[in-house]
Amino acid sequence: MRITITVNGVDHSVDVRGPESLLHVLREEMALPGSKNACEQGECGSCSVVLDGDVVCSCLVMAVDANGSTVRTVEGYADHDVLHPVQTALLDGGGVQCGFCTPGFVVAAAELFDVNPTPTSDEIREALAGNVCRCTGYGAILRGLEELAARNAGGGA
Amino acid sequence: MRILAGGTDLVPWLRDDLITPDLVVDIKRLPGLGDLDVVDGALRIGALVTFADLVASPLIAKFLPMLGEAAGTVGSVGIRHRATLVGNICSAVPSCDSGPPLLVHEAMVHVIGSEGGRVVPIREWFLGPKQTVLDRGELVAHVTVPIPPVPRGAAFVRLSRYAGEDLAQASVAVLSLPEGEWRVAFGALAPTPVRAPAVEAALSGRQANDGAIADALRLVPDAIAPITDMRASKEYRMAMAGVMLRRALHLAETRRAGAGPAYGTAVM
Ligand code: FES
Ligand code: FES
Numbered sequence: 400m401r402i403t404i405t406v407n408g409v410d411h412s413v414d415v416r417g418p419e420s421l422l423h424v425l426r427e428e429m430a431l432p433g434s435k436n437a438c439e440q441g442e443c444g445s446c447s448v449v450l451d452g453d454v455v456c457s458c459l460v461m462a463v464d465a466n467g468s469t470v471r472t473v474e475g476y477a478d479h480d481v482l483h484p485v486q487t488a489l490l491d492g493g494g495v496q497c498g499f500c501t502p503g504f505v506v507a508a509a510e511l512f513d514v515n516p517t518p519t520s521d522e523i524r525e526a527l528a529g530n531v532c533r534c535t536g537y538g539a540i541l542r543g544l545e546e547l548a549a550r551n552a553g554g555g556a
Numbered sequence: 557m558r559i560l561a562g563g564t565d566l567v568p569w570l571r572d573d574l575i576t577p578d579l580v581v582d583i584k585r586l587p588g589l590g591d592l593d594v595v596d597g598a599l600r601i602g603a604l605v606t607f608a609d610l611v612a613s614p615l616i617a618k619f620l621p622m623l624g625e626a627a628g629t630v631g632s633v634g635i636r637h638r639a640t641l642v643g644n645i646c647s648a649v650p651s652c653d654s655g656p657p658l659l660v661h662e663a664m665v666h667v668i669g670s671e672g673g674r675v676v677p678i679r680e681w682f683l684g685p686k687q688t689v690l691d692r693g694e695l696v697a698h699v700t701v702p703i704p705p706v707p708r709g710a711a712f713v714r715l716s717r718y719a720g721e722d723l724a725q726a727s728v729a730v731l732s733l734p735e736g737e738w739r740v741a742f743g744a745l746a747p748t749p750v751r752a753p754a755v756e757a758a759l760s761g762r763q764a765n766d767g768a769i770a771d772a773l774r775l776v777p778d779a780i781a782p783i784t785d786m787r788a789s790k791e792y793r794m795a796m797a798g799v800m801l802r803r804a805l806h807l808a809e810t811r812r813a814g815a816g817p818a819y820g821t822a823v824m
Contacts, residue, residue: 418570418580440568441635442721453608453637459564460638464582507633528720529632 402466407475415462422446422457433473433502444530447503448472454510473502476509485509492543496534503530516551559695562638565647598700607636619703621819622710626657628820629714632721642696648688655749656729659741663701669694682748705734709812711804715824725788726796730804732812736761745780752779764805773798
């Protein structure tokens, strides 16, 4: 079946045969390998994308199911060299080590901060509760994002 | 044949060949299955209503806050945006988080099929792990949950290995109703979510004081049948079931009196 998905503002049409996931077609058919496949079970969040406005695990969405949808992947957050504020916060805070989990954290955190620029620590933790990181121990990720929230609050929000 | 709504169970099960249906039917564009409204004194929760919808719903917060409390513990943000309550009871894993709340609320499952419709009390719904009374060719249109009388207080207490999207190691739902009625159900502690009528009878007409709780806790081992798996041992589950029931009873009683921590506050 031929499906069309608008990813980061660009229409992509691909053929799908069976129950392959949105994650699979993003990575293998649409040349968008930013979303990572770590578990394919919905456990780790490394495949997080925004599907029609909601953060989802793209490994749990059938590609056919996303036909006609609008998707934003981690590739859709930086404007050329200008990073999204959460990307800068993760980099500056030392929240990136091997980087495998980072795309998922960027998507989940960006969706939080775009709606609520000054989240509490609990709100940050809840938004990121589905994202697993094997390297950082989470402290640097959380501190970086808490500092971003504090800067946003100080900036007259 | 399998029905596809959110797909958060179905997609990985298909990928891992845990199920091999001849047909997968996506119901997301069928009209009327997304309803979340009040009909005849009950909340009607359509097959397409996600856990994120339940968490955000003012109707749920007002009439069934403990169901909202349970919905907020399901998976993670990314799972709750897709996973549906009806899908949760159709997947029917022993740890399904909607099971205990729906059991104490005595929900009804509204099934439609080519022969017409039928309504199944939630208590008769679960047959075993991943097994329900749903037949081939049938689908669940919605679940109705009666709005309980006031004053009421309830609690959903859930144990998992970490506060992310882990499945429950054990869960307890308690509903305290007028005239000393108590309802109690457990999740992840038996092949299906289970009501605990003997525990309820021991509490009936009583306050959740030390004596009543001690009587109730003595009956817990006979109300459940936990197993050992990768998430917890049977002994640990058995021990924690009592701890969790004690907390849930206290919580439900304080909430019934209009006090206590807000619904959604973790107590484990
Ligand atoms: S790869 Fe999708 S949640 Fe892990
Ligand atoms: S930085 Fe390595 S998994 Fe998170």
